[in-house]
Amino acid sequence: MSFDPASLKYDANGLIPCIAQDPVSGEVLMMAWMNAEAVARTLETGRVTYWSRSRAAFWVKGETSGHVQRLVELRVDCDRDCLLALVEQEGPACHTNRRSCFYTAVRDGGEVVLSAPMA
Amino acid sequence: MSFDPASLKYDANGLIPCIAQDPVSGEVLMMAWMNAEAVARTLETGRVTYWSRSRAAFWVKGETSGHVQRLVELRVDCDRDCLLALVEQEGPACHTNRRSCFYTAVRDGGEVVLSAPMA
Numbered sequence: 001m002s003f004d005p006a007s008l009k010y011d012a013n014g015l016i017p018c019i020a021q022d023p024v025s026g027e028v029l030m031m032a033w034m035n036a037e038a039v040a041r042t043l044e045t046g047r048v049t050y051w052s053r054s055r056a057a058f059w060v061k062g063e064t065s066g067h068v069q070r071l072v073e074l075r076v077d078c079d080r081d082c083l084l085a086l087v088e089q090e091g092p093a094c095h096t097n098r099r100s101c102f103y104t105a106v107r108d109g110g111e112v113v114l115s116a117p118m119a
Numbered sequence: 120m121s122f123d124p125a126s127l128k129y130d131a132n133g134l135i136p137c138i139a140q141d142p143v144s145g146e147v148l149m150m151a152w153m154n155a156e157a158v159a160r161t162l163e164t165g166r167v168t169y170w171s172r173s174r175a176a177f178w179v180k181g182e183t184s185g186h187v188q189r190l191v192e193l194r195v196d197c198d199r200d201c202l203l204a205l206v207e208q209e210g211p212a213c214h215t216n217r218r219s220c221f222y223t224a225v226r227d228g229g230e231v232v233l234s235a236p237m238a
Contacts, residue, residue: 003229003230017150019150026145026146028140031196043225073226074224075221076221076230079220082220094197098197101201102196104196104197110122
């Protein structure tokens with residue numbers, strides 16, 4: 001069965017969430033959004049490309065920071081309304097310079113910061 | 120700093136995406152949605168509780184199927200608009216009876232099913 005980005009289920013804004021994961025460590029790096037064109041560009045170029053909701057523009061991850069994501073494999077969930085991108089992440093994925101955006105844990109009713117920005 | 124579910128950023132429908140991950144294998148199991156009350160219930164009970172958009176009701180994962188998710192740790196991302204729940208998953212997370220909902224890969228322009236339903 002051939003893959004067509006139009007076959008995915010997008011929300012009212014034409015977007016689908018995409019989780020980025022390091023397939024070697026298993027670490028969940030970030031979650032961002034794609035539209036159908038971003039999905040197509042990601043597959044065509046091998047460079048993970050999101051849709052920036054704040055800038056209303058394509059966001060080739062790492063284009064300005066150098067912290068690129070090379071696509072290893074794109075996966076689709078059972079409902080076709082969420083994507084999982086296995087990626088080779090160059091440096092930090094997070095704009096705070098941490099490897100993962102999920103660096104805050106809820107423990108004993110409080111928040112704990114798990115990692116420091118990368119040097 | 121104490122954690123308040125109201126401090127998270129919810130979308131126009133009052134929902135926040137939550138990624139469920141097996142912290143031992145690293146496998147991303149599923150993504151579903153929570154509202155502030157579902158976040159609070161998840162933390163209070165240790166049973167991962169989503170908001171079912173299709174049923175417009177709380178969804179205590181596994182309540183009918185037995186495929187419960189016990190919360191190991193809840194994490195918040197840098198923008199406070201996405202959650203990562205580390206969970207002990209009983210059996211399959213997916214309604215298709217697969218361990219993970221992300222069982223379809225896009226390879227060479229086509230779709231490949233990576234796993235069979237659990238016995």
